[in-house]
Amino acid sequence: MAATIHDMIRLKRTNKNTLESLALPERMDNRARIAFGGCALSMTVSAAFQTVESPLRGRMALYSVLGHFLGPTVIDRAVFLRVTALRDTRTFATRQVIAFQKQDDGKERACISAQLDFIVSPTDDPSIHSFLQYSVSPPQTVNPEALPSYSEALRDRVIDGGLDPNVEKAYTTNFRLFETLFEYRVPRDAPLSENVMGIDKTRKTSQDHLPLTSKRHLDYFRIRQNTSSTFSPPDPDALPISSTCLHFAALAFAMDGAIAFIPLSLSHNFLPDVAACSSLDFALRFHTDVMDAGKWHLREIRTVVGDYGRTYNEARLWNEEGRLVATMNQQDILRPHSGPDERRRGEAKL
Known part of the structure; x- marks a missing residue:
């Protein structure tokens, strides 16, 4: 398991336009061999940064990542990332990245197709860049x-007798990757805190009286890694990772978490209850040029609409100063079992 985000997003170059991950993608909230989508997404961000940063251009800030999950990323092989330059001007750079894995027969299977947009951002002073400065306020918590x-x-709830130890074990088994890479804290009255991400699906929550689209989950996270240094051993093949890249990639990883299954967790269901629950497309936008994943960020996740086997879900992210710094929305597949005979627990898939 990657010990830090830096470990997760390290890449080596295989040819002029293609890079390869040095870490294997890892699973989260899935018992199958399928990796958490945030692994390949953060690698995609890292690959794009490798092609836009240069001493002549100066610092580049990522402001938009739009794309599709094309297929599952499996956990037993590296991810390759093919980067195409679509735009290079004095102010902007646009990259298309196709993340893929090589199958046992040698064929390529695409995992992600994404377009990433960057803007030149030579200073940390937002007043130089901004005509207006404003932000929607964060929720009070x-x-x-x-x-x-x-x-x-x-653990305290288990000791106090308020939580089944098997629920805690299931959480640790399924979500340990996130808490390995991030410090993670959740207000006690947040619904996914009360029902343990939806694993304890019969547990009543403080938002049960609300319509599904009025429910909100809140949580906090910050990167565990000391961002002034890296803990990884030297690797002669690894490309250098800038501090800017590290922060954007870390938050891209985190923002993908929980969005796909938020309608399940807020409606007293969980992954074994459906035949498929996966992200289909995504729009990740950063609203500041200076990200600091080492500081606390407050995330709000909600679901907006669901029908015809699909859901549309959103996440918003505020920094410690209370400014909205990132948003992510996804359309996700949420397919019911066609019948009780076809219900196979723990194998939600596309």
């Missing part, structure tokens, strides 16, 4: 420093 880690909170 408890300070993250007043909360234990989510794993500690679950």
Whole structure:
């Protein structure tokens, strides 16, 4: 398992336009051999950064990542990333990245197709870049420093007799990757805190009286890695990763978490209850040029609409200063089982 985000997004060059991940993608909230989509997404961001940063151009800020998940990323092989330059001007750079894996027969299978847009951002002073500066306010909730880690909170609930140890074990098994890479804290009255991401699906939550589209989940996270240094051993094949790349890639990884299954968790269901629950497309946008994944970020996740086997879900992210710094929306597949005989627990797939 990757010990840090830096480990997750390290790449080596295989030819002029293609890079290869040095880490294998890893699973999360899936018992099958399928990796969490945020792994390949963060690698995609890392690959695009490798082709836009240069001393002559100066710092480049990522402001838009639009794309599609084309197929599952499996956990037993590296991810390759083919980068195509679509635009290079004095102000903007646009890259298309196709993330793919090589199958046992040697054929390529695409995992992600994404278009990433960058803007030249030579200064940290937002007033130089901005005619207007404003932001929607974050929801009112408890300070993250007043909360234990989510794993500690679950352990306390087990000790107090308020949570089945098997639920805690299921959470640790399915979600340990996130808490390996990020410090993670959740307000006690957030619905996915109360029902343990939906695993404890019969548990009543404080938002049960609300319509599904009025429910909101809130959580906090920050990268565990000391962003002033890296903990990875030297690797002669690894390309250097800039601090800017590290912060954007880390938050891209985090923003993909939980969006696909938020309608399930907010409606007293979980992954075994459906035949398929996966992300189809995504739009990730950054609203600041300076990201600091080492500081606390507050995330709000909600679902907007669901029908015809698809859902549309959104996440918003605020920094410690209360400014909205990123948003992500996805259309996701949510396909019911066609009958009780075809229900196979733990194998949600496309």
